[in-house]
Amino acid sequence: MPDVSIITCARNAEATIRLAIESVANQSFRDFEYIVVNGMSTDGTANIIASRRDVISKVIEAAPNGISDAFNVGIRNATGRYIQFLNADDELLPNKIETSVRIASALQASFVFGDIDFCKGDGSTKYRISGDPHYRRRIRYFCPRINHPTFLTNADAFRVVGEFSTSYKIAMDYDWALRAANMGIYGVYNKEIKVAMKEGGVSSNWRAALNEERAIVQKHGGRLRSIYSVWRYYRTSIRRSLGDFALAALVRGLRNGISFD
Numbered sequence: 001m002p003d004v005s006i007i008t009c010a011r012n013a014e015a016t017i018r019l020a021i022e023s024v025a026n027q028s029f030r031d032f033e034y035i036v037v038n039g040m041s042t043d044g045t046a047n048i049i050a051s052r053r054d055v056i057s058k059v060i061e062a063a064p065n066g067i068s069d070a071f072n073v074g075i076r077n078a079t080g081r082y083i084q085f086l087n088a089d090d091e092l093l094p095n096k097i098e099t100s101v102r103i104a105s106a107l108q109a110s111f112v113f114g115d116i117d118f119c120k121g122d123g124s125t126k127y128r129i130s131g132d133p134h135y136r137r138r139i140r141y142f143c144p145r146i147n148h149p150t151f152l153t154n155a156d157a158f159r160v161v162g163e164f165s166t167s168y169k170i171a172m173d174y175d176w177a178l179r180a181a182n183m184g185i186y187g188v189y190n191k192e193i194k195v196a197m198k199e200g201g202v203s204s205n206w207r208a209a210l211n212e213e214r215a216i217v218q219k220h221g222g223r224l225r226s227i228y229s230v231w232r233y234y235r236t237s238i239r240r241s242l243g244d245f246a247l248a249a250l251v252r253g254l255r256n257g258i259s260f261d
Helices: 017-025 045-051 067-077 096-107 155-161 172-182 206-219 227-238 242-255
Strands: 004-010 032-038 058-061 082-085 090-092 111-119 125-129 152-154 188-198
Touching (some): 004 017, 004 067, 017 032, 017 045, 017 090, 032 045, 058 067, 067 172, 096 111, 155 172, 172 206
Parallel strands (some): 032 058, 111 188
Antiparallel strands (some): 082 152, 090 188, 111 125, 111 152
């Protein structure tokens, strides 16, 4: 039984998945299995996957109902004590798994998370989104910066909390973390944990993300105490103009009759 199961879900990712696989091959931590869920790709993704079976332990051909379902397929086939997701267009820094396992083991944490470096095409860092060490104070009112791509999660947490909801295409991580929090299960932030990401993709659609987050807050009976707290959070965590966009989208939603009660 490996200590860590690394899971990548891919669909038509031939432009990026090779670097994701290489980042797994370059990990300083070696006690892992690497599972790739290929969502019926029609480009060269399958060929790239086949060429790196020296790194990839399991290849699962599936037709999942969105990314949440693909994550769940990976979870069901994982045998590790911990689970790490790696998107097909992201990269793990060489010591990411080693650092995360060390911290999770020392703290006996259900999951640990850290910071995301968003990179330009040449690989240089454009900006960083830091994780929120005090996220448990905010998670019942809006989605704090828990940075799901940086998660290393104890597999037992998925058995207790359950899988990702397939109702959400972007904020499934928020729904899962909020369900966990409502059960008294929390993660721990550590700035040593980092993941490199490329800009773009579904998760960059902030309007859709906010709509899902509002729905999740309503679903779990949460309340938004202050619009200003949202503004302050986005401004300080993202440190760019997206904070203003997030606030404007939220205010428009509230004016259109969306309630957090």
